[in-house]
Amino acid sequence: MDKDPLELVNKIAQTIYDKKGMQIIALDVTGISSITDYIIIAEGNVDRHVVAIGKAIEKELFESGHGHPSYVEGYQNGDWVVLDYMVCMVHLFIPGLREKYQLERLWSNGKLLELNLKSDAVITDSYYN
Secondary structure (H helix, E strand, C coil), X not given: CCXXXXXXXXXXXXXXXXXXXXXXXXXXXXXXXXXXXXXXXXXXXXXXXXXXXXXXXXXXXXXXXXXXXXXEECCCCCCEEEEECCCEEEEEECHHHHHHHCHHHHCCCCEECCCCCCCCCCCCHHHHC
């Protein structure tokens, strides 16, 4: 994976957003974590939604040349899915479990990244007429 890691982070976040994932945050944990440089945390509505988001990320990244994750966990239960892309680790939760484990607090020394998410929504004047 010779690609820009921030491009990878934004591509993952955009995929989560496009699949209606919620509460998406990305943290730069370079120099703080020994296992990754970036962490993305997000939620799905229910376990099936979390699994669908994870599979969409895998498909999008593979098709765009980022390959497969080095490690995947959680598809059986779907309440917490982890995708490890080495430079970026993705944690997808159902809302209650995210609250329970509070990974944001664990990595609170990380720098919150601004994500460049694009909406497909188009608002036209005719809607209001």
